[in-house]
Amino acid sequence: MKVLSLASLLLCSSAAMAHYSLDYPPTRGESESKEIVSPCGGFNDVGARIQFPLTRGFVQVNSGHPNSKVDVNIAYGNNPSAADFTAAADKPIASLTIDVPRKACMTVDLTKSQDAVDNTNATIQIVYNDGHDILYQCSDVVLVTSAEGFDLTKCVNEKPTGPTPTVAAAAAAVSVKSAATAVVAVLMAAALAL
Numbered sequence: 139m140k141v142l143s144l145a146s147l148l149l150c151s152s153a154a155m156a157h158y159s160l161d162y163p164p165t166r167g168e169s170e171s172k173e174i175v176s177p178c179g180g181f182n183d184v185g186a187r188i189q190f191p192l193t194r195g196f197v198q199v200n201s202g203h204p205n206s207k208v209d210v211n212i213a214y215g216n217n218p219s220a221a222d223f224t225a226a227a228d229k230p231i232a233s234l235t236i237d238v239p240r241k242a243c244m245t246v247d248l249t250k251s252q253d254a255v256d257n258t259n260a261t262i263q264i265v266y267n268d269g270h271d272i273l274y275q276c277s278d279v280v281l282v283t284s285a286e287g288f289d290l291t292k293c294v295n296e297k298p299t300g301p302t303p304t305v306a307a308a309a310a311a312v313s314v315k316s317a318a319t320a321v322v323a324v325l326m327a328a329a330l331a332l
């Protein structure tokens with residue numbers, strides 16, 4: 139019993155350490171214990187801004203959990219309020235479902251957003267649902283047409299490791315094929331009976 143609870147404690151703490159991180163653009167701040175605090179993981183003061191491109195931008199996250207969901211929202215203005223983030227969450231600028239822990243580059247295109255014009259201050263919010271908790275991070279940016287300060291090399295899509303989804307997909311394809319064969323066989327039998 140004692141061993142069991144120690145094991146579960148270790149499991150919990152390692153899971154807690156591996157939540158996720160916002161790797162780019164730079165986070166306003168990350169604190170494991172405050173990440174559950176909306177809207178910015180406990181960091182309420184606007185930080186340094188980096189340039190974020192209006193077209194072909196991206197958000198780089200590192201997800202430590204399987205079966206998690208990442209939403210990226212954007213709130214415009216110099217210091218968006220909690221209400222601004224709530225409104226922004228109605229129309230995420232990117233969303234991703236993560237099956238296995240990995241680094242993921244989420245592309246963001248703001249050209250369809252009327253508020254996104256050259257030289258607009260905004261805050262990008264990452265809402266990470268790990269299946270148990272909702273974890274928040276923010277990044278303060280200035281949206282620009284030509285973002286020379288934006289580092290394109292930070293976009294990394296790590297190949298999923300562990301059980302490969304392709305095996306399941308292949309098995310599913312085979313079973314679909316055999317189901318189709320069965321249907322054909324039934325139809326042929328019916329045709330012969332006539």
Ligand SMILES: *[C@@H]1O[C@H](CO)[C@@H](O)[C@H](O)[C@H]1NC(C)=O
Pocket residue numbers: 187216257259
């Ligand atoms: C954008 O924010 C910076 C501080 O981060 C500020 O100096 C600048 O005036 C703001 N721009 C606008 C258009 O308000």
